[in-house]
Amino acid sequence: MAIIGNKKYQERINEHLAKYPDKRSAVMPLLYIAQEEYGWVNDEGIAEVAQLCDMDATQVKSIAGFYTMYSEKPKGKYWLQVCTDLACALRGADELHHELLHELGIEEGGTTEDGMFTAEHVMCLAGCDRAPMLQCNFHFVEAVGGLTMAHLRELIAAARQDDKTLQKLIAKWRDEVNKQVQQS
Amino acid sequence: MSETKHILLRWKDVKADFRKLAEYRKHEGFEGLKKALAAKPEEVIDVVKNSGLRGRGGAGFPTGVKWSFIPKQEPIKYFVVNADESETGTFKDRLIMETNPYQLLEGLLIGAYAIGAHTAYIYLRGEFWDIAAQLDACIEEMRKEGLVGKNILGSGYDCEIYTHLGAGAYICGEETALLNSLEGKLGQPRVRPPFPANKGGGLYGEPTVVNNVETIANVPWIMTHGADAYKAIGTEQSAGTKLYCVSGHVKKPGVYELPFSATFRELLVDICGGPSVEGRSFKALLPSGGSGPIVPLNDKVLDTRMSYEDTAKIGTIIGSASLIVMDDSVDITWVASKVTKFFKHESCGKCTPCREGTYWLDKVIDRIMAGEGSERDITLIENVAKNMAGITLCALGEFAANPIIHTIKQFPDDFKQHVKKDGKAAKPVALPAAGD
Known part of the structure; x- marks a missing residue:
């Protein structure tokens, strides 16, 4: 499982990164993609989003923790x-x-x-x-x-x-x- | 407003499906944008200024004046639409975006042209997942007809529109928190000045206008019909129509568009059909969601016009016009508890008075609700609330204090019946039953 290099998400990831003058702004839409792939926002997803947005994993984790729609534990279907x-x-x-x-x-x-x-x-x-x-x-x-x-x-x-x-x-x-x- | 019944929900008057671009264009759609593009940006700002249009997100700040703060000489500016609609009891922007999306997008382009922005973002609350997808599809429809992107309608003006989904944080409706969130930072308010319109204060540090969905959706009509026609609707200080969101104990809850000159009685009794349960009567009204002062829903209030200036006279605000109606089965202590829990959950944690104050208010109200409180607790919560208001970076500290201060002031007996006297056990709060 991964979002980087995954054909399913490639186009959407590129679109989000192109929307903003600063890659960091794509952190929220990309966290949704990570959540879609893993079912929740786990460490693998956070590391990938951090890499895509040129951020530290800790910074991405703080964003994921601040907003209620990112789940920090596995959920049901x-x-x-x-x-x-x-x-x-x-x-x-x-x-x-x-x-x-x-x-x-x-x-x-x-x-x-x-x-x-x-x-x-x-x-x-x-x-x-x-x-x-x-x-x-x-x-x-x-x-x-x-x-x-x-x-x-x-x-x-x-x-x-x-x-x-x-x-x-x-x-x-x-x-x-x-x-x-x-x-x- | 003799002939014009709706501005924001125009599709009701012409009985057309405005979710389709062709239908929208058939009925004045994008005429306002054409007029704007043929005029100078400062002329567009003047029209909006003269119309008396005020911000519909709650604060009521004059829209044209806000636009005029943007410095012309700066090369990069941004136009941002606030579609974070998260106030308890508010569901009007959702209806505009669901039923009349092109009017919002047209208004956005007029605003962006007026301030000289070439990039615009619509910040939607995360729960508007489907609406964001619909808006994205609308933007692509517009692109096919040269209404967005490069050289819009052959005018030489370029503008791109992007949607951005939040992820469940009420605070992001506050404009500087929204800008932080859009920049990929924690959605917490910024220290002002600089204000968003100033260099250094807006999105990515560039001058930025942030306007509410409903505000912007008024703009195409104003451009098409002129400032005077708009000003003729409503009251002296509250021009135009307003979308009123009605929820709670009325027969027909919903979103209704009325001129600001309409009274609470016209809306809640004549249109919404009065109390939802036979034999019950109105008790209280929150006219502006959880954050505005509560008032007893008596004849005086019912006969008040739902304008900025008239609601101020009865000690409350019209704000975002999110009317939550409560009948006489409701214990206002419970209402205070519900609203306080909302603000405790939504406090972003940046400012100490709000972060700690909401926690303590909730704790003490819970104690009173359980029948364990004392009369001193009422004084205590009043003190805590007074020490939150007006000393935080954004208005949430004050919003969180409002429900307590005003519920105790307006409905003191509801609180007093639950506190212990002379060591005797008090009555816990009875919760409203299903179907009430």
Whole structure:
């Protein structure tokens, strides 16, 4: 595994490096690529990003540690982040978050034994009018009237089936939300 | 605003899909840019100045004035759009980018031309992963029609636009922290002066303008219809329309575009349908997300216009217009706790009053929430909060102090019911139930 010399990422890496007058600015987009390759931001990824951006590994590590979207430990295949901030909590997000952890049989921030799901709560995700809502691998999961446990059970079952089924389900809910927006 | 209903969500009036470049161009799209490119940069700045457009990120600073601070003689300048939208209860910039992306990109080009920048960055919060991809696709569509890159619309003006994703840090919405983050450094605020507009203060040390998404999305309309038409909408000190984000206990939460002259009642009762649960009534309102002062949602507030000057009169701000509505089932102590936890999590750790203060506020409120607090704790949190406000490098220290100071001031009984009196155990905070 590697990002340097990996054909899969070559074009994207070059594009990011070309965007800025200073290579250091590419550290954030390249950390995302490292996370994509290794599943989390590990020492190998940090060393490669440091080499690409002409930085010290320590500097790159400090950037990875400062921002919450870089994971410093391995995650499940699906990273579920439930917003439990004020606007979502007013519409039952705290309970939804707890029920989700219970359903998956994990503690806050934990990963299921089969390595499928990691779940945790996060701060405001800018989806307050569709509360409660969550993010799955950085893609918004929202439904008209807000997510319920019924939605989440459907989501878990779809993901356990295969990724295509899951993406189809999320897209279906998104289409319903978009339709509502266009008609508003 | 008799005929103009929407400026930022124009697609609603003409019933078109503005996510498609052809549709957008059919309905005045890029007319503002054409007008701008035919004028001198300083003339464009004058139009924006005269329109009365103020920054929609929260501070309300006059946009044209901000642009005029950029020194002309400097060869390199940058234009940066702040799409970090992370304030609790804010989801308006997301809607602009999702439904009207070209209007933002057009406004960006007009701004960049006005200040003489040839490179522009859009800094998006990391969670806007899909939106960044959509904007990248829009920029490529524009390139095919000569609307970005070299010699835009044959004018001889060049400009490149790039998107940059953050990675989950509220502080990066603060403009100097945003610039640090864009430079590949920790997203922490810088010491000012120099300000971003000054040499040495902006991106890579070059003069830089940082504007919010909603601010910039107003600019094409202003160029097309003129400063006077824009000024005619809204109130004397708050020109134009605003996207109001409504969340919490109303029947129809969402983003609504209204002139600044509209009242809270028109929005929360007439449009959003009043309290979401039958039999409940409004109790409190956070008009500007977690960071603005909370107010009781009474008749006086409901009859106030949602402008910069009118909200100041009732002791709060309109800021980013992120209205979080709470009904009478909510204990405001819990609200203070939620908001304080947000700021504790988001404090970047650079300034001691904010880093330590948010930690202590959270600890003491948790104690009160558990029914373990004393009346002295209320004085203690007021003292801690007062020692955070106004003495940090950025406004987050003050934002973090606001919820406590104002919740205790406006809803003292909510706090007092939880503190011990004469050694008797107090009542812990009941949390709102699902579906409330």
